[in-house]
Amino acid sequence: MLSMSVDSIFVHKMWNDFELSKMVDGGIPYPMLSDGGGKVGTMYGIYDENSGTETRGRFIIDPDGNVQGFEVLTPPVGRNVSESIRQVQAFQLVRKSKGSEATPSGWKPGKPTLKPGPDLVGNVWKVWKTKDAFDE
Secondary structure, three states: OOEEEEEOHHHHHHHHHHHHHOOOOOOOOEEEEEEEOOHHHHHHHOOOOOOOOOOOEEEEOOOOOOOEEEEOOOOOOOOOOHHHHHHHHHHHHHHOOOOEEEOOOOOOOOOOEEEEOHHHHHHHHHHHHHOOOOOO
């Protein structure tokens, strides 16, 4: 996992030392990279050349370099790190199963998965009906 913005590494350090470290014990646990000039942000369609800023985006990229999921939010709306981690875990499970398992909405590790195929059509509701299928 990485974090990237157009801010300099010095701004990232200040943000981590004076903000994040107060919210996350030990500070942010992954590298924060600088995209000065917005080259990477431009590739992902989130860099605004006129203002020199990037819209908040989260991209889940698999080991083969393929984007598996993304979310782009305007600055006043915060992201949900727990949801990002849940989605990474879901993509990892699906990849490990080579597509023989799928994760329904809200799936968490240890909860029931779906088995893609003709028998699933019209029967997804049965997983939702399973006791504790999606409880915390």
